[in-house]
Ligand code: ADP
């Protein structure tokens with residue numbers, strides 16, 4: 280079809296008009312014919328079958344009946360009126376019921392005229408009834424473009440209010456197909472269509488809106504999902520290739536004094552094989568001449584910090600500075616203390632900058648940073664402020680990446696002429712294929728081995744009713760010299776209910792354990808108070824830490840061996856796993872106790888069971904992904920994977936893999952899509968790139 284037609288503003292489509300156009304634009308983002316064409320149904324109803332009234336079962340969903348209205352009446356009920364119509368066919372009688380819009384309905388219903396009705400039926404007082412049926416005069420019904428499967432389009436309250444029902448969308452889409460004469464540009468090459476046995480674009484679009492059969496619908500869905508995922512992968516991979524070629528990075532050719540000295544003289548332990556491998560990967564990147572953009576995945580406690588430090592040493596050895604960003608104040612302080620400790624016999628200059636750094640200190644840091652007196656700067660988002668200017672930042676390490684967006688990563692770049700190398704560390708295990716489609720521009724390293732001597736954490740589930748036994752256990756462990764975390768859910772830091780739970784919990788713990796010292800940390804505390812409480816726990820002054828999830832990421836207290844998670848059913852799997860990772864960092868046997876009430880949903884049961892049966896972060900991530908889908912996976916909330924039109928990164932993982940393979944193959948052979956056979960791909964790719972940048976998908 281004429282490409283211009285697809286650009287036509289939706290206002291011009293027959294049956295739309297200015298007021299509907301306005302709602303379509305604001306509610307669904309449908310601006311043009313093309314947008315409407317790509318607005319796909321999210322489910323389909325099988326309307327091939329007609330029921331007779333005497334065939335109805337109690338509670339049938341989605342039944343379709345032909346009959347006539349014989350009588351309409353208003354019935355008073357406790358809360359307002361309802362409108363009831365008697366509806367009959369040759370086999371019996373039932374009722375149609377409306378609670379809303381009664382006046383309009385009453386005025387428009389025709390008596391003794393055949394209707395097709397569709398909806399869900401109830402059985403009440405010996406009569407079948409159908410509330411708010413979809414209705415159409417048989418006369419009109421016959422004129423419509425009929426298909427086996429009836430599409431149901433996503434709707435919103437505002438759309439419904441504006442009268443843009445499913446039927447209206449269906450009708451204007453029919454109109455669009457009429458005007459386009461059902462012909463649309465093919466967007467995949469002949470070669471690809473043949474290799475993967477895909478139906479044509481025109482056929483796919485027709486069958487996605489008006490499926491002729493189940494089989495054709497499935498083919499249409501497959502073709503469109505394949506296409507969508509293929510072009511995303513094409514963009515990601517192409518960007519990655521370009522990136523390697525074009526974005527130059529500083530070349531760190533030497534491994535010098537800092538690195539070697541530390542490695543030979545000051546390493547507090549032997550590195551694991553995985554740590555060595557990852558350091559090697561990073562060294563290669565840093566010497567390659569291209570900017571490093573590497574994601575380092577490693578389960579909690581796998582020892583990412585030392586990898587970060589050694590990478591930073593390479594930067595220092597080449598006369599560059601490095602920085603380490605963490606998402607919270609507590610974490611920054613821990614990193615600072617940890618690195619100071621590791622470097623205590625070296626003369627590395629390390630500073631920390633956070634939101635609570637005093638103005639005078641802040642000025643001093645700014646100055647020393649600019650004249651190069653500071654080697655490593657650690658801190659929170661405060662590092663991204665404009666005033667923070669490095670003399671020559673060579674490497675930025677970002678811990679727990681999911682709290683920093685792509686835009687923020689980019690912000691660091693502006694601070695010098697060449698972008699610094701970037702190492703992003705995360706303990707949130709992201710299944711590899713998902714990671715590739717989310718962070719296609721990052722290379723991935725994995726630490727898949729824990730330091731030796733770690734005893735796997737024992738995890739159990741206990742009901743609230745057994746709390747006394749749990750308390751007795753806590754007491755025993757503390758008497759052995761251990762420390763204990765007790766964590767309360769805090770879904771949103773502002774939720775007063777959660778705050779109350781935490782405080783109630785704190786009080787009952789304080790009553791129960793008068794002989795012990797207790798720290799408390801939560802999101803509403805001032806930074807200094809938090810630090811003070813944290814410090815007391817880290818130094819062993821307090822034995823119990825009552826906290827919300829602020830302690831989730833990174834906090835390291837090797838002597839803590841018990842993690843109690845209250846209302847564990849309210850946490851997501853990845854959060855539970857992160858929390859559990861706070862213990863099991865020392866030589867002692869550690870425990871994680873998941874406390875819940877008796878009432879548990881199926882999903883909660885699965886989560887608890889997963890936690891008690893495995894310690895493997897990747898396995899847990901897979902279950903998490905299945906339970907929640909990618910939209911909720913930590914770190915992907917803002918990723919926009921949900922902007923996908925038809926494919927689902929989790930459910931369509933197989934298609935994703937195939938599409939990714941294909942994209943790699945195509946670009947290897949023809950990086951700029953210049954070959955004759957790839958003309959279609961070139962054209963479509965250019966169109967997509969003009970409209971959406973890849974950041975629509977991944978930032
Ligand atoms: P994470 O990957 O969660 O950031 P850390 O870097 O905080 O893990 O390391 C967790 C603990 O393990 C720290 O106490 C650290 O000193 C220790 N550790 C790291 N690597 C090793 C190793 N190879 N051998 C022994 N202990 C190690």
Ligand code: MG
Nearest residue numbers: 583584678833
């Ligand atoms: Mg860490």
